[in-house]
Amino acid sequence: MGGYNAAMGRYLVLSDIHANIEALNAVLEWAEGRYDRILVLGDLVDYGPNPNEVIALIRKLGAQCIRGNHDAVVVGEHDIRTFREEWQPVARWTMNRLSPESQSFLQSLPTNLEVDGALLVHANIFDYLNGYILTSHAAEANLKESRYQLVFFGHTHIGIVYSREEKRGTLTEWEPNHLEELTLRPGVKYLVNPGSVGQPRNHDPRSFACIWNSQAKTIVFLRVTYDFRETQRKIREAGLPEALAARLEVGR
Numbered sequence: 001m002g003g004y005n006a007a008m009g010r011y012l013v014l015s016d017i018h019a020n021i022e023a024l025n026a027v028l029e030w031a032e033g034r035y036d037r038i039l040v041l042g043d044l045v046d047y048g049p050n051p052n053e054v055i056a057l058i059r060k061l062g063a064q065c066i067r068g069n070h071d072a073v074v075v076g077e078h079d080i081r082t083f084r085e086e087w088q089p090v091a092r093w094t095m096n097r098l099s100p101e102s103q104s105f106l107q108s109l110p111t112n113l114e115v116d117g118a119l120l121v122h123a124n125i126f127d128y129l130n131g132y133i134l135t136s137h138a139a140e141a142n143l144k145e146s147r148y149q150l151v152f153f154g155h156t157h158i159g160i161v162y163s164r165e166e167k168r169g170t171l172t173e174w175e176p177n178h179l180e181e182l183t184l185r186p187g188v189k190y191l192v193n194p195g196s197v198g199q200p201r202n203h204d205p206r207s208f209a210c211i212w213n214s215q216a217k218t219i220v221f222l223r224v225t226y227d228f229r230e231t232q233r234k235i236r237e238a239g240l241p242e243a244l245a246a247r248l249e250v251g252r
Helices: 021-031 051-060 069-074 085-097 100-108 136-145 228-237 242-250
Strands: 002-004 010-014 037-040 112-115 118-121 150-152 160-165 171-174 181-183 188-193 207-213 218-224
Touching (some): 010 021, 021 228, 136 160, 136 171, 228 242
Parallel strands (some): 002 112, 010 037, 118 150, 150 188
Antiparallel strands (some): 010 207, 160 171, 181 218, 207 218
């Protein structure tokens, strides 16, 4: 398991960018000056029209990244049949457009990462690439098993926080709004999904992300407006399924 410690401890946490360069640029612009390092929870590519541009920018910024299931599929290291049949041609479209540099970068990514005492995974702690935390039952199973106070995950595209008080065993869940802040408390474990940068599914078209201050033990959640119509135009121009363009407007 890899690890990294930043001097200042302010991390911009991103997930599920999905080749949406307009969304990524908007989040970076909003967060400028408010973070020291970038963490990416996987799925940099697929679904969206700009896979190479997203990877090039993430590499330029020196982000610490883990691999998502889409990243693994498009470099041939995960079975494409794990995708629904209608999405398999989209993955092949991405495969055919990845530069050699982009392929090498995705192949180099670990499946998990430990940063300042927190664990980063794409899907969940039992299976880093597959399986969704969409229910309180799934969240509780992960929280009980985790030896970390804080686990960041993605994959569902839904910004949400699950927490469990260790003594009482009480589980709570919360969908934070823009600029709402979470303070990590002793004796409580947390599962935090910042939501998706490039294809949010909280019924909100804004890009989702968060800023984690590991020293102050706080997380501030972000919802950033971006030009999704430009991304829609590119998706349609590329001949990708209309559903990928349409969903950006409604955030689902």
